[in-house]
Amino acid sequence: MPLQQKHLLGLEGVSAADIGLMLDTATTFREILERPIPKVPTLRGLTVVNLFYEPSTRTRISFELAEKRLSADSVNFTTSASSVKKGETLKDTIRNIEAMKIDMVVVRHQAAGVPHFLTQCVQAAIINAGDGMHEHPTQALLDMFTLRERFGRLDGLRVAIIGDISHSRVAGSNIRGLMTMGAEVMLCGPKTLMPRDVEKFGVQVTCDVEDAIAWADVLNVLRIQLERQEAGLFPTMREYHAEFGITRQRLERAKKEITIMHPGPINRGIELDADVADADYSVILDQVTNGVAVRMAVLYLLGGNEESVS
Amino acid sequence: MNDIKKAKALLLHGGEVCDAADGNRQKIDLLIAHGRIEKIGTGLEEGFHGEKIDVSGCLVTQGVIDMHVHLREPGREDEETIESGCAAAMAGGVTAVCAMPNTTPPCDSQEVVRFLKKRAEEQLVEVLPVACITKKREGKEITEMAELVKAGAVAFSDDGSPVVNAAVMRAALEYSSMFEVPVIEHCEDPHLVAGGQMHEGWMSTRLGLPGMPDIAEAVMVARNIALAEYCGGHIHIAHVSTAKSVEYVRRAKENGVKVTCEVTPHHLTLTDEALIRYDTNLKMNPPLRSHEDVEALLVGLRDGTIDVIASDHAPHSLEEKDVEFAAAPFGILGVETMLGIVLSRLVQAGELRLEEALRKMIIAPRQVLGLPLPRFQEGEPANVTIFRPEESWTVRKETLHSRSRNMPYEGWELSGRVYGVLNRGYVWTAGL
Structure with missing residues (x-):
């Protein structure tokens, strides 16, 4: 067809x-x-x-x-x-x-x-x-392709999207595609970077990255732009990393394997630590x-x- | 379009005369001589040798006034001129318009006020200049308000932009109150809407367009009410679009603040959901809001919180609107469709009684502006709108009289077809 x-x-x-x-x-x-x-x-x-x-x-x-x-x-x-x-x-x-x-x-x-x-x-x-x-539909399609390749299914998969949801077309397409394919989606980021009424997509929303990690099978980590800080939407990159950065420590606390995705380019040490980006549970290069x-x-x-x- | 003619000797017979001031209606004829109502009564045909106009099936009311119109002259005559704007007004049954001052040059001097009045001298439609609150609309120093009022300005506004500096607004309200003319404010906090393209909410999230939150309007409404309460000036809120604004105005009126406001037909009939296809003809400022806002506007209209219906007629050239959404200017046409939309989408839809609707387009705007009310009395000037409430018509871009085409009502079936208008010694009929 x-x-x-x-x-x-x-x-x-x-x-x-x-x-x-x-x-x-x-x-x-x-x-x-x-x-x-x-x-x-x-x-x-x-x-x-x-x-x-x-x-x-x-x-x-x-x-x-x-x-x-x-x-x-x-x-x-x-x-x-x-x-x-x-x-x-x-x-x-x-x-x-x-x-x-x-x-x-x-x-x-x-x-x-x-x-x-x-x-x-x-x-x-x-x-x-x-x-x-x-x-950004082809990005979401390649993300879903990568997940389907890894898990053999999308239905019932728990995907947490972390970061600047407001300005992210990657999130925009991933939310729609994943929901259509039967996955569960959680959004996590600072309240100032969460779009209005976004829960109407049928997603869960949290501002606690540890909650998101505990819940998820997959973290899709978004790039944080310096211009959002300049617009006053969050105070410093340092604080962003402290509150929302994906670190090995945070992942180990979850006591389960979590797949890491990132649409690139990565700000190493800010939204995603280098050792996490390069770990074997990271599928970032497969995405590419x-x-x-x-x-x-x-x-x-x-x-x-x-x-x-x- | 038929040209306007001198209303030397006319008999309007067979129609129903409706006085918008009290809603009284009676089947009675009007005999017009040299632009004035000479006789009101029946059996006036006897011995009458002038033009007889059969207006059976029509309502004959005082002339509709649209207190929020952008005529674009001087500066953007490619988009609208005083002549084309007046033609659009007549076709919409409107006999007077307030011309907003965001022209090039802006209407911040006596010269521009006089220019407008001079250019509109021969028009049936009366053009009432609104002058700037501040010089060059920069929001810094207030204009020569006394002189502007003497030259013919009926109100002050920096429309298109708010007066951001509260001290300047305070001075404007205090100073203008000496002349008893309102200050009309486009209420918008520029920082809260920075870069915004549409109402902020579920639809802006879905469409990925930067939002203009309702609070951007509401905080400015609240500020202006506080200022007007403090200094006793008359603040008129242009194009209210949010439930919060309505609530603030309602409370302020209860507290005796001299505040009035207007609403546009599009904010009463469309929501942000209409933007799903990124149609630039639905891009305006304030933006189309949510269902809840529309409901609150309708309640405010019925309970008297909202005084006036005005169109915010904002012509833009085809080239400027035929672009990606973000690049398009804000604004849509409205003066020609206001009466039709109000009659069909509000009155016929049962949202607003006809008498109330007419009050808000005929009586209330003149009260807000402190203008004399047209009256159906022998000896008074004939300022009249004639329309057939039951007759429907279809809005078509190609039949509009404006120079621009930026309106979202293509194909809308409206009731209330305009038959003609009389004002300033002239008569125009739509040739129906």
Whole structure:
């Protein structure tokens, strides 16, 4: 059965069947990545533009690699929004790019809703690679893929997301995806970084990281940004580490094995201690590897016209 | 649109005249001569040789006034002009508008007030300038209020921005109270809304948009009430949008503070849930709030806490709105649809009695501004709105008279079709 969407704007409203299909497809591509020549001709002739209005290293490289391994033609458009502001509008930019016969657009932008807006501007399939504080669906898919690989299931799994929930699109997509797939989700962070009414997602909320650790099978630890401190949302990095940092000591107190995830890049010694990040119960590098496979799956499922799917 | 004509000799017959001041209604005819009501009665056709207008099925009321309109002139004539704004008002059954001062240059001098009055001289719709509270709307020094009132300003406001400095606001309230004109405040704490794009709550969390919490409005409302209570000035709260603001105003009124407030049709009929598709035509400030807020606004409207319904008509160009949500300016059109939305979504929906609705769009705004009330009496100027309460119409962007198109009501079925308006010696009919 084909995917029930034309675009991947987020995981809100995406069915368990569709998420399952994306994860299953990624399993196939994960195997391909282990081959001596990890490349297939599946999307030959398809052109993808990677439109990045925000600095990104790993997500952009991950998408680019996924496109290359599927034999798609890809072009990169990387810019800072401030320089764009003086020039043409986003709508003009995307329509000009589409006029060069583009099939798919991977977009990252600091403003929420930009992928939605692009669907109203052009015919191409749109993949959200992170929009403001809204969603980052491929990150959540690769997180779920990694968890499914490790635990064999998502249903009933207890995932605690730790940190700056308010500004995190990683949390935004993980909450939605995990809830759809039957996992339990707990959010943990300073009250000033917890979005309003977030419990309406059906998640649990705590400000005590030890409670979260005691409860969870998995900790997905978010990057804390210096600009939140500068905005006065928490006092110091030192205090953040003391109250919310994931340390070996805290994990040992739980007396059980806990899987550690992080979307990267890590602030070692702040949200996550170095020895925890590098421990054998950390799957952070698996996440990165799986990211390519998951993005291949998404590109394949959305980009495939009837012939290339078959 | 039909052009306006001199109301030299007109007979409005067959309609029901409704006095918005007391709600009294009677089937009676009006004979208009040179812009004045010459006779009120029946059987006036005899010996009458002027134009007869059959208004059967219509309600004939005093002219609707919209006390919160952005005409954009001078400065952004691409978005609206006095002429196009007045045309939109007429089509919406509105015979007077307050022009908000956040123009370029802002209305902070006699020259700009006079410019507005001069430009609107030939209009059927009366343009009532609201002058700035502070020079250049910078929130620092109060304007020459005495001179501005003499030039024709009916109120003061830095609309679009609040006066953040409480000492400046205190001075504005004290100083303006000498002339008995209200200070209209756009209540918003700038630090609490910093970067905000929509109401803060479950929907902003879902959409990932920075929030504008209800407290940003409420703390400013509370501050202004405290200031007005202390110095005796008249504070008018523009576009209240939160349950908390309504509650603060209600309590202040009970305590005898000279506070009045207005609410927009969109804050009474839409919630933040409408933003699910990031439609920039639903982006305004204050933002669309929660269901609970809408309920509280309706209660406040019914119990008299909220005095006025006004549109906050805020035209923006297509280019400015056809962008990603964060980049779009705040504001939507409203003067042309206010009466229709109030009549169908409030009156017909059973939320507000017709008499109350008309009071809040005809009588109360003039009382807030200290303006004379139009009266159905022989010898009085004819300032009249005529509409068919039962006739429905569909809102279409392409038929709007504004120069802009930024409104979220496309396709809405409204009742209360405007038949025509009379004011300042002119008559305009929609040609129905």
